[in-house]
Amino acid sequence: MVWAGSSGADCEAEEHIVSEAIRKNFASDNTAPACPEVMAALIGANGGPAASYGEDDETARLEVRFREIFGTDLLCFPVTTGTAANALALSALVPPYGAVLCDQSAHIACDEAGAPEFFTHGAKLLPLPSADGRITPDALREAIAANREGGVHASPARAVSLTQTTEWGTVYPIAQVAALAAIAHEAGLAVHMDGARFANAVAHLGCTAAEASWHAGIDVLSFGGTKNGAMAAEAVLFFDTARAEDFLRRVKRGGHLWSKQRFLSAQLLALLEADLWLRHGRQANAMAQRLAHGLRRLPGAILPFPVESNEVFVVLPEAVVSRLETSGFVFHRWTTPPGVNGVLIRLVTHYATEQADVDGFLGAL
Amino acid sequence: MVWAGSSGADCEAEEHIVSEAIRKNFASDNTAPACPEVMAALIGANGGPAASYGEDDETARLEVRFREIFGTDLLCFPVTTGTAANALALSALVPPYGAVLCDQSAHIACDEAGAPEFFTHGAKLLPLPSADGRITPDALREAIAANREGGVHASPARAVSLTQTTEWGTVYPIAQVAALAAIAHEAGLAVHMDGARFANAVAHLGCTAAEASWHAGIDVLSFGGTKNGAMAAEAVLFFDTARAEDFLRRVKRGGHLWSKQRFLSAQLLALLEADLWLRHGRQANAMAQRLAHGLRRLPGAILPFPVESNEVFVVLPEAVVSRLETSGFVFHRWTTPPGVNGVLIRLVTHYATEQADVDGFLGAL
């Protein structure tokens, strides 16, 4: 059974969700509200006038804080959306005539409406097949070799983008990230990590932020905040600071430089305070484990991927799925591979998901 | 004396402002905090889960509210920054090989780091000279004729962009907007209005929002919120709704579609409630009038432009300007035209500027 196929239909399609109810929503981590600490930080940042366009105190403190957490020099650029973070980051890594290697399920390839092509001015995304959203070293090596054979007729690969946590909720082991980065660097490619769910990955791996990123060879990281308790805040972190030259110009030109940027930076500062981002990741992961545990005990339920973060994919009978929907539970139906008996759905937990929510869902089954 | 010349140096350059102090800041309306109503709306929108990517209730209500205020059918797209609003709007009006006519002082031409060229995929901005930021009907007619003569060797003008309030703080009379729009439409050009300070213009004109926009022939309006009390919120309003086809795709592709969009729409809803946006505009304008009144009484002070909104440009002796700076007042030095004796500075008031602030400034003189 090919679960993580190459078809666009396997990619995330955020359809209209018409009915909602507190405690019954497993649609996405971006349907959650902002956490109290973020709201408090916004209010705290609103005390008086502040210099505009990133010259404010919050932005300065944010960069310092990120350096502490990652234990290295880095440059930090806060932006509003994950799509902006990814596309802007890639635009700094590949020329317009270049290409980016990524998994066939990657958000940049399937769910960002061509933003990477827009910000890179038409660079190609070259999707690699995988079983579970994780590119293998062999696949990367082969893709680089094939790309080179094309010579001047091909778009030269200049970066690889790894999604950590992947779109299927799986998490790359650190050693695999390091192996992929080594292959990429050896071939002259930069390494980007789409970390929209970076917190969930670090929580799962039980490592430090540094180990999960630049230690393993990541050059640029899209650090996610919105799915992890922020209102709307992500950060592009350059560990390879030379690549950040003129990046602020790209941010501004993309319409992504807030005049009142303190409100963007303040959200991220709140998440970084006392490892809130990591505690959020752990809570979401724990709830997904509880959910998976309950689902595995259901006769006929199939969980095609290991549950390693805050996403649970499960096949259930159509009647069960319909009943859940009728009962007010909110989640996404996914493209079910041909030959599978039942309906593949995705259940997402987040920082605010509680045991009672999971138990309510399992009880309804 | 050419005050509103064509040189890039006349354009806004937001330099580093290192020292700040409450009540002494006249640097920009975007250095102001968010107003209490906006903060309350953010908290109010944070009650529970909400559908993502604009499928939320706040966004639906926002469109309804804008229709009421403008008294017409329209389509509304909230975005984060004025640069995004303008550049996205223009991308819907001109093809990549086209051109946009605008005033030489226009924010789109001078202060957006090439965002219009980015979003339109390389359309040209053709700047027209003016005395005070307001394009004249004759200048527009001539520019359109000259552009046509270029034939296939020129980039065909497909839109004109009017800045209302202009970058020099002047306001187009409604009749002038209507005359320009008529000329543009006659020639097949769409009409965009950069309304980052639309509230100040409407407050000055004493007209309705409709009269200042679609009544006068505006097809698409960038409705400003951030300079008027929001944290970060603007709206692109399509009065010519046919031109909005696929606009949401452009927003998404630009990384400007918030997953938690309710927080964007809620800000604008707060501003629209009980005409708060207009009251803010009036307050800012009144404070600028008070400031201008005081300045005009200073011997040697020159105010090169009529004060019609919340921006006051004034030439003061270098010694006076330096003293103000030393005293902690914050404002921008502008490019002083050659031959002028003194220093041209810009003073900006906003919704939160109080009489005491203005009087403090005037007193320090």
Next chain:
Amino acid sequence: MVWAGSSGADCEAEEHIVSEAIRKNFASDNTAPACPEVMAALIGANGGPAASYGEDDETARLEVRFREIFGTDLLCFPVTTGTAANALALSALVPPYGAVLCDQSAHIACDEAGAPEFFTHGAKLLPLPSADGRITPDALREAIAANREGGVHASPARAVSLTQTTEWGTVYPIAQVAALAAIAHEAGLAVHMDGARFANAVAHLGCTAAEASWHAGIDVLSFGGTKNGAMAAEAVLFFDTARAEDFLRRVKRGGHLWSKQRFLSAQLLALLEADLWLRHGRQANAMAQRLAHGLRRLPGAILPFPVESNEVFVVLPEAVVSRLETSGFVFHRWTTPPGVNGVLIRLVTHYATEQADVDGFLGAL
């Protein structure tokens, strides 16, 4: 065995060809010289001054001649290269945020260095798998459906591009073209045909130019000349003339509008005279048939695709291939699928290939 796989390595890579010899060159139809009729036409067009940028007589006559041959109204834009023809054509069919469906082996996807992405300003190419370079109606239907499910998060397909003759030398039956075009039109997609080897296809099908193109639903055709005897000349033909609006501006902006365009049009006129283009196609096809016939008699030779045009793909033992190379024969080694015993090579015949050339090659085996 997957011959026509999705890997970029199956795509055409024009590597350095270091040794060459007349009569032994089967590398490509673009290594052939220009035919005598084309050279004569160039000389004929050089008699005196001529209006520039396409206002010349040859260009006017060319459009008339194309209309006669295709039996319909059309608009004709001569350009220099096939890559320019394809990429410019697509830029008129899809918006920057759109997508083009094509076969995974398509020249536009594999061999044009990102030109379609460049000219369309970043539209996506969505490759469909096929057995032999020919998209099936089912695959097209599924791809359109999957693309729609993506909603605002996907790049909407707005065109399908068919390669006729395909990159594997196969030719779509007219009914298949018509079926694909009907599906596309039903879904609101335009239909482009990459006809770099259109002459070979029409020669194989034994139909008229009209039947092979607009009769079957093609909206825009890249009509190839360079591989068929021209020096450097292709034409973009719009059967859907409404889509050609402003196309000359796109040509000019791409640097593809010759000031002395008569020399471009004259080449195509020479090919259209007395059906020279079609006679060239027939000759090339006949030589490929002769070649295939001889190869099939070799023990161990495998021809993975039906030979329907001027390209012959064949698997031969490494020793045989090396011997041919040593003997001065020039051709391309292709990516041999894993598991195949031997080496896959491509042999291309063209208008100037003679029986003796083919027999010489077969004799050397």
Next chain:
Amino acid sequence: MVWAGSSGADCEAEEHIVSEAIRKNFASDNTAPACPEVMAALIGANGGPAASYGEDDETARLEVRFREIFGTDLLCFPVTTGTAANALALSALVPPYGAVLCDQSAHIACDEAGAPEFFTHGAKLLPLPSADGRITPDALREAIAANREGGVHASPARAVSLTQTTEWGTVYPIAQVAALAAIAHEAGLAVHMDGARFANAVAHLGCTAAEASWHAGIDVLSFGGTKNGAMAAEAVLFFDTARAEDFLRRVKRGGHLWSKQRFLSAQLLALLEADLWLRHGRQANAMAQRLAHGLRRLPGAILPFPVESNEVFVVLPEAVVSRLETSGFVFHRWTTPPGVNGVLIRLVTHYATEQADVDGFLGAL
């Protein structure tokens, strides 16, 4: 009187030229036929098969020949049109978010339909005013300073483009080129020269090709062939070879890599043989001098610019201009500045213009 104003209307607009006649055509140097040597070279290059995409012998010899003529290492990329040469060259010098400084009359700004914006992906052209098409060192210094003041809100200038011969037929003295290049390099800007009429400039200056280009600080030169006797051939010459990295990929992606490139290189080789290019330039210049000499003797004729190349601008009474047109002479009417009594026309001579042609024109006056 402002002859070389900033209005687009002063720029070249190639209108329809409906009547033509040998010996009476002064419309443009691109209305001339190809010279016999070029035609002979095309025939000579057509002997047999040749490796494609620039791997041919002619292209290799062309680079060697250019190195001899310019007396330095350089990299050479032949393309079809001057617009392609300029736009491609600029794309290698400025990032998409950057800017190019140029004269307000520059072909890249006025006559290339946005090609520079297309190939650079939206970089801005910042036009500088001048009296006669020649940027002055002071104007360049001021423009660079003003651009810097814009900070992140401006598009940073990264190149300056000089047109040599200018659009007004004037020629920069070498010392002025050197001064401008020094200022540019000091500020970190690259220096491009649009040499569509480079031959005419070198002929006028009486210097070597090296002295007119890299000696004086030019980094990249668009070397014109088409206006100087070729059918369609220009070359981008990189003296700063490091900037040519990946340039062939840009050429290919723009659809400008000929598969049968020998036919492009052969044209340029013919022009370089025995200094034909320079002899052509001298002949065209001499004919323009003869024309100017005759015109100056006419009562009432005004020649607003020094005649230093093959272009003569002259104001004549409307009746005279009309009579010339009626008599079959072909030339362009230019935008006549307000206040000028008469009609400004442009007369262009070229390599094939003969004394009798000039005398015929003068006689008709």
